[in-house]
Amino acid sequence: MTAAAGALRLGVLAILLAGCVPPRGTRPRGVDGIAPASREVIRVVPNRPYSQAIRVGDTYWFAGKIGVTDSTRALATGRVTAEVQNIFEAFRQVFDETGVSFRDVVQVTVYLADIADYDEMNRAYAVYFPISPPARETVAVSGIVSGAKVEISLVAVKTPASPAGPR
Numbered sequence: 238m239t240a241a242a243g244a245l246r247l248g249v250l251a252i253l254l255a256g257c258v259p260p261r262g263t264r265p266r267g268v269d270g271i272a273p274a275s276r277e278v279i280r281v282v283p284n285r286p287y288s289q290a291i292r293v294g295d296t297y298w299f300a301g302k303i304g305v306t307d308s309t310r311a312l313a314t315g316r317v318t319a320e321v322q323n324i325f326e327a328f329r330q331v332f333d334e335t336g337v338s339f340r341d342v343v344q345v346t347v348y349l350a351d352i353a354d355y356d357e358m359n360r361a362y363a364v365y366f367p368i369s370p371p372a373r374e375t376v377a378v379s380g381i382v383s384g385a386k387v388e389i390s391l392v393a394v395k396t397p398a399s400p401a402g403p404r
Contacts (some may be wrong), residue, residue: 279335289331297337297393301348302327303385310384317354320387321361328391339365341393345373348388352377358387 279297280289290299304323309316325339332338349358355375363370371391381388 280331290335292335295395297335297341297395299328299331299391299393301346301388301390303381303383303388305383305385315357317357317386318361320385321358321389322364324387324389325362325365328389332393335395337393337395340369341395342366342371342391343394344392345371346390347373347375348378348381349375350378350381350386354386 275293277292278288278290279292281287282289282300287300290297302324304320304327306323309319309323312319329339345362347358347362349355358375
C-alpha cells in the first residue's frame with residue numbers, strides 16, 4: 238500500500254468514527270472521558286469503610302455477609318446451615334429495601350472456612366435458588382471474619398421480567 242492510500246484510509250476512518258462521538262460539551266464526562274453512570278450507595282455500614290450495597294443502573298452489588306450469631310457459634314451440627322440461612326435472610330432485608338429479589342440474583346460468591354462444609358452449604362443454599370439458579374463460585378479460604386464458617390456476596394440485576402423462583 239502506498240503512503241497516499243494509507244493516508245486516505247486513515248482519513249475515511251477518522252470521518253466514520255467522528256460520527257460515533259457526540260459533539261463536545263453535550264454530555265457530562267468522567268475522568269476517562271466516558272459519561273459517569275449513576276451510582277447509588279445503599280446502607281453505609283456505620284464505622285466501617287464499605288456499603289451494604291451499591292446500585293449502578295439496574296445492577297446491584299451486595300457486600301459479603303456472614304451469618305454468625307451467638308446461637309450459631311454454639312451449634313455443633315448444622316452450624317453451616319444456620320449461617321447460610323442467616324445470611325440469606327439478611328440479604329432478604331436489604332432486598333426488601335431495594336425491590337430486588339432472589340430471582341434477580343445473577344452471580345454469587347461463597348467463601349467457606351472449610352471446604353468439607355461444601356455439601357451442607359449447598360443443601361442450605363439450594364432452598365433459596367430452587368429454579369434458575371445464578372452463576373456461582375465457591376472457594377475455601379484460610380479464615381473468615383468473626384470466626385464465621387461461611388461468607389456470601391452476590392450481584393443482582395433488577396429486570397421487569399425476572400425468572401421464576403422465590404422472592
